Amino acid sequence: MQDLLDIMAILRSPQGCPWDQEQTHQSIRNCFIEETYEVVEAIDNQDTDLLKEELGDVLLQVLFHSQMEKETDRFDFSDVVDGIAKKMIIRHPHVFGNTVVNSSDEVLVNWDAIKKETKNQATQTEVLKSVSKALPALMRSAKVQHKAAKVGFDWPDVSGALDKVAEEFCELKEAIDNGSWEDRMEELGDLLFSVVNVSRFLKVEPEQALSFSCNKFISRFEKMESLAEKRGADMTSMSLEQLDSLWNEAKTT
Structure with a gap:
C-alpha cells in the first residue's frame, strides 16, 4: 500500500508525469466512473482476473484524489481510511457494540437509523434529497422510491404500481397529441419513474x-x-x- 502511495506522490511531483501533474478532481471525474463500470463488467462476466485488475484501477482513483487533497493539506489517504473504518464500527453496533439483531432486515433498519442520525437528517425529505444526483436516473429513482416506501408511502402490492404505469402511459399519449415539448418530457419521465416502481416490487434492478x-x-x-x-x-x-x-x-x- 505504501509503495502505491509513494508512486502516486512521485507522479504528482515536479519530477513526475506532466499529465498526472495537470489533473484536477474535475478533470478525472469521468475516469472514476469508467473504472467503476469496468469493475461491474468484470463482476457480470465472472472474470476474477479482470476483477482484480479493475479493483486496482478504482483504488488508484481513490489515491489520486487523496493525493490532490494531501497537497492542499485538507486531508490525505490515511484520513479516508480512518473515516471509513470509524463509519463501519458506528454502523455495525450489533458487531462492535451491544445491539442485538435477529435478521439482516433488522441490520438494515438500524443502519438507516444510524445513517440518518449521523448525517443530521431530521426529515425523510432530507433522506430523499441525500440520494446522489450523479447516479444514473434509473438507479436514483429506485433508491428514492425505496426510501419513500420506508415511511409507508407505497402501493400495497405490484397491481397498484402497474395501474400507475397504465395511467402515466395515457397521460404521455395525451401530451404527445396536445402538449408541448416540456409536457412530453415530464410525462415520459413520469412513465419511466412508474416503471421503476414496478421493478422495485419485482425485486429487479431497473438498470x-x-x-x-x-x-x-x-x-x-x-x-x-x-x-x-x-x-x-x-x-x-x-x-x-x-x-x-x-x-x-x-x-x-
Missing part, C-alpha cells in the same frame, strides 16, 4: 433489466443483419415491413 434488454436487442439485430446479408439484401433499402419480418425471424433463431 440491470434495461441493460439486459439492450444486449438482447443488439444480439437480435446482429442475427437480423446476418439474415439480410445471407440473402444479398441491403437493410437500408428494405421497407419497414420487410425489416419487421426479418426482426421476427431473428427472434426465433
Whole structure:
C-alpha cells in the first residue's frame, strides 16, 4: 500500500508525469466512473482476473484524489481510511457494540437509523434529497422510491404500481397529441419513474433489466443483419415491413 502511495506522490511531483501533474478532481471525474463500470463488467462476466485488475484501477482513483487533497493539506489517504473504518464500527453496533439483531432486515433498519442520525437528517425529505444526483436516473429513482416506501408511502402490492404505469402511459399519449415539448418530457419521465416502481416490487434492478434488454436487442439485430446479408439484401433499402419480418425471424433463431 505504501509503495502505491509513494508512486502516486512521485507522479504528482515536479519530477513526475506532466499529465498526472495537470489533473484536477474535475478533470478525472469521468475516469472514476469508467473504472467503476469496468469493475461491474468484470463482476457480470465472472472474470476474477479482470476483477482484480479493475479493483486496482478504482483504488488508484481513490489515491489520486487523496493525493490532490494531501497537497492542499485538507486531508490525505490515511484520513479516508480512518473515516471509513470509524463509519463501519458506528454502523455495525450489533458487531462492535451491544445491539442485538435477529435478521439482516433488522441490520438494515438500524443502519438507516444510524445513517440518518449521523448525517443530521431530521426529515425523510432530507433522506430523499441525500440520494446522489450523479447516479444514473434509473438507479436514483429506485433508491428514492425505496426510501419513500420506508415511511409507508407505497402501493400495497405490484397491481397498484402497474395501474400507475397504465395511467402515466395515457397521460404521455395525451401530451404527445396536445402538449408541448416540456409536457412530453415530464410525462415520459413520469412513465419511466412508474416503471421503476414496478421493478422495485419485482425485486429487479431497473438498470440491470434495461441493460439486459439492450444486449438482447443488439444480439437480435446482429442475427437480423446476418439474415439480410445471407440473402444479398441491403437493410437500408428494405421497407419497414420487410425489416419487421426479418426482426421476427431473428427472434426465433
